[in-house]
């Protein structure tokens with residue numbers, strides 16, 4: 001019997017191609033190993049703690065984690081992960097280690113819906129090769145947005161496409177630490193354990209390197225600094241779309257935009273976030289996928305699914321939240337951020353990296369502190385913004401003063417002297433020179449991140465960890481109060 005969706009274009013189910021990795025997998029003696037036989041179209045859901053080993057191995061059949069196929073006999077370390085190993089045809093798994101919860105589930109209709117979405121994207125790619133799908137996924141927190149994007153991106157890569165994934169949620173980085181808004185074109189398949197993989201490094205790696213375009217937004221939510229968020233989204237949209245213009249295959253493969261859960265909420269009158277309108281307009285979105293409540297989908301449909309003036313209609317699709325998606329509390333999210341930061345500097349178990357130490361006198365370093373929103377100038381972040389939104393110009397709110405303080409106002413940054421308060425936090429190296437004006441510093445892409453390992457106020461020296469051995473010349477450095485310090489990065 002053919003499985004629904006499997007005949008859709010672009011998803012040739014083939015035997016797992018990666019060979020067995022031998023017998024290097026040696027479970028700790030006290031760990032109990034058990035096997036699970038999963039029937040077709042079921043999944044193994046698990047929630048595991050950080051630091052407590054949890055290993056999975058595919059013994060037979062086919063299985064995938066968010067679209068990425070597991071290789072037979074390869075051990076995968078899935079500690080600190082909430083997820084599900086899904087199988088279309090049935091499989092046998094070997095599991096070692098303790099989970100906070102784990103069970104086999106057969107209510108997996110969501111997977112067919114996601115696969116049908118992949119099929120629809122493939123149809124759009126074939127029908128309009130010069131103008132691929134530009135999909136935005138919206139919904140409240142923990143509705144499966146990132147997992148959906150990971151899966152359809154992985155299926156796209158498997159079908160020979162090179163989709164571009166855009167992460168607009170600063171709380172979780174995409175090939176970058178939290179506080180990043182980033183985009184990457186996937187030229188190769190993702191990893192089972194690390195998802196999109198690790199950030200590029202100066203050293204040799206066994207994994208194919210994916211180079212993201214990164215902007216720095218050192219706040220947890222778009223509504224913390226909507227002016228900065230919108231300006232950076234505009235920058236990211238411009239850079240991404242102009243890059244796609246130079247790459248026919250990537251343009252045909254299309255964009256997949258992941259949004260933070262706060263943009264999937266409507267106000268009491270059912271109005272959509274004005275920032276969401278901004279993203280739809282700036283990324284020229286032509287498919288909207290809603291994982292949110294019916295109210296959000298209705299509001300989006302009312303606004304976008306019928307043509308208005310010169311605007312084309314944008315289809316709005318509603319997809320149900322998968323049953324297995326778990327609420328993630330703040331302690332879990334904090335550990336996730338900490339792990340992403342560690343991985344940025346030290347890599348993963350499969351691909352370790354060696355960060356470099358740079359000790360610099362205070363006088364030789366110029367650091368700008370990112371300011372929180374000082375005055376409540378934004379009265380409401382909801383509303384239709386029907387006309388003005390499309391005309392949003394990031395330059396209109398640009399102060400012309402230098403960030404170093406001459407002139408009338410420093411809206412975004414203030415110069416700061418290194419202090420112990422910075423210890424264990426992240427600093428972004430911008431591509432622009434240190435004496436650039438505020439808006440240039442704000443809008444510059446990120447060259448890389450530094451970790452403040454130590455500040456010696458007595459000797460007036462600051463020690464950074466950097467992924468690269470080279471210095472960064474006279475570039476602007478920006479310190480934000482967010483994400484929180486990760487004190488156990490350097491032991």
Ligand SMILES: Nc1ncnc2c1ncn2[C@@H]1O[C@H](COP(=O)(O)OP(=O)(O)OP(=O)(O)O)[C@@H](O)[C@H]1O
Nearest residue numbers: 082083084141142143144145146147261324325326
């Ligand atoms: N089928 C599933 N079974 C078990 N866990 C799942 C399943 N699908 C997703 N998850 C897990 O649920 C959590 C939330 O999913 P995901 O990150 O995709 O949601 P999200 O809507 O992007 O959340 P947020 O907006 O808060 O970032 C993740 O840890 C994810 O790995």
